[in-house]
Amino acid sequence: MVVPSPMIRTKKTKAVGIPTIDLSMERSELREQVVKACEEYGFFKVVNHGVPKEVITRMEEEGAEFFAKPTSEKLQAGPATPFGYGCRNIGPNGDMGNLEYLLLHTNPVCISERSKTIANNPTKFSCALNDYIGAAKELVCEIVELVAEGLWVPDKFSLSNLIKDVQGDSLLRINHYPPLNPKINDNNNNNIGFGEHSDPQILTILWSNDVGGLQISTHDGLWIPVPPDPNEFFVMVGDVFQVLTNGRFRSVRHRALTNTMKTRMSMMYFAAPPLNWWIEPLPKMVTAQNPSVYKPFTWAQYKKAAYSLKLGDSRLDLFKVQHQQHDSS
Numbered sequence: 001m002v003v004p005s006p007m008i009r010t011k012k013t014k015a016v017g018i019p020t021i022d023l024s025m026e027r028s029e030l031r032e033q034v035v036k037a038c039e040e041y042g043f044f045k046v047v048n049h050g051v052p053k054e055v056i057t058r059m060e061e062e063g064a065e066f067f068a069k070p071t072s073e074k075l076q077a078g079p080a081t082p083f084g085y086g087c088r089n090i091g092p093n094g095d096m097g098n099l100e101y102l103l104l105h106t107n108p109v110c111i112s113e114r115s116k117t118i119a120n121n122p123t124k125f126s127c128a129l130n131d132y133i134g135a136a137k138e139l140v141c142e143i144v145e146l147v148a149e150g151l152w153v154p155d156k157f158s159l160s161n162l163i164k165d166v167q168g169d170s171l172l173r174i175n176h177y178p179p180l181n182p183k184i185n186d187n188n189n190n191n192i193g194f195g196e197h198s199d200p201q202i203l204t205i206l207w208s209n210d211v212g213g214l215q216i217s218t219h220d221g222l223w224i225p226v227p228p229d230p231n232e233f234f235v236m237v238g239d240v241f242q243v244l245t246n247g248r249f250r251s252v253r254h255r256a257l258t259n260t261m262k263t264r265m266s267m268m269y270f271a272a273p274p275l276n277w278w279i280e281p282l283p284k285m286v287t288a289q290n291p292s293v294y295k296p297f298t299w300a301q302y303k304k305a306a307y308s309l310k311l312g313d314s315r316l317d318l319f320k321v322q323h324q325q326h327d328s329s
């Protein structure tokens with residue numbers, strides 16, 4: 001069963017419990033709960049995820065070691081256009097946030113090359129990264145297989161096989177949000193660490209240290225703060241999963257605010273298919289009563305559209321089918 005977390009009261013006094021799913025529960029109940037959370041929030045927390053603490057801790061330590069370096073050394077990782085170190089600039093279209101980050105492709109060859117410019121001990125860094133990526137990938141695959149079962153998709157491995165594909169385009173991002181004292185730093189009351197957006201990929205696995213800041217948006221546009229939990233992972237539905245389910249799942253809009261006292265660090269694994277993979281609603285999700293809402297497109301086409309837009313823009317609208325209007329006159 002979904003274990004509701006303590007009620008959170010937003011400024012607009014809406015009380016909401018973030019769905020928490022215990023991955024060790026009985027499978028038929030588990031897949032129903034995963035599908036329900038993906039439909040209702042596009043977001044949930046997983047407990048009993050099976051990722052060894054040591055794998056998370058090694059990755060966290062490598063991240064902390066990198067961000068503690070002097071700026072001149074961090075810049076040696078190269079700009080995050082597309083992969084490397086970024087500070088305040090997010091993406092290519094002028095978005096800004098109060099953070100610094102590392103953005104990396106998860107291909108082991110890319111990791112091995114990049115590690116040389118990022119870490120004093122590249123082998124140790126790339127081992128920590130590869131172990132973390134492997135664990136995050138397994139977790140994503142387990143979740144998409146549960147979804148496939150829950151939605152009665154004939155081949156339960158069709159989605160997880162894509163994520164495991166050697167040509168897969170999954171990314172890893174480590175965000176580092178230094179504390180922002182509003183009295184000292186803030187001229188325009190901007191405590192936005194990472195602005196409102198949805199993730200373009202299939203699923204995101206998010207870990208953070210014990211410093212809060214992540215918020216998710218509900219259907220009615222209210223922001224719900226997510227209490228941090230460094231022992232567990234959070235799962236976010238991305239745009240591609242919304243398309244695959246013909247809009248039954250929603251890609252969750254989220255943002256991260258900076259803390260006034262403490263440094264937040266978060267690590268995201270963005271699970272994506274190969275660039276040449278065609279994306280369209282799964283046949284099981286399309287019926288005469290529920291026709292396809294989206295046109296087919298490749299992941300490369302979707303990525304290109306996403307990167308031509310601002311962070312908060314709604315890119316899925318560009319790929320919607322224009323259904324004929326029935327004129328009643």
Ligand SMILES: C=C1C[C@]23C[C@@]1(O)CC[C@H]2[C@@]12CC[C@H](O)[C@@](C)(C(=O)O1)[C@H]2[C@@H]3C(=O)O
Binds near residue numbers: 095198201310311
């Ligand atoms: C402003 C942008 C940053 C982003 C690429 C984009 O043009 C729009 C999508 C953004 C996003 C959000 C989720 C991930 O953090 C990210 C890596 C991704 O795949 O899409 C970022 C992109 C980025 O920072 O490069």
Ligand SMILES: O=C(O)CCC(=O)C(=O)O
Binds near residue numbers: 173175194213268
């Ligand atoms: O840092 C966080 O908690 C969220 C970051 C995020 O949404 C992203 O990098 O896409």
Ligand SMILES: [Fe+2]
Binds near residue numbers: 197198199254
């Ligand atoms: Fe995100």
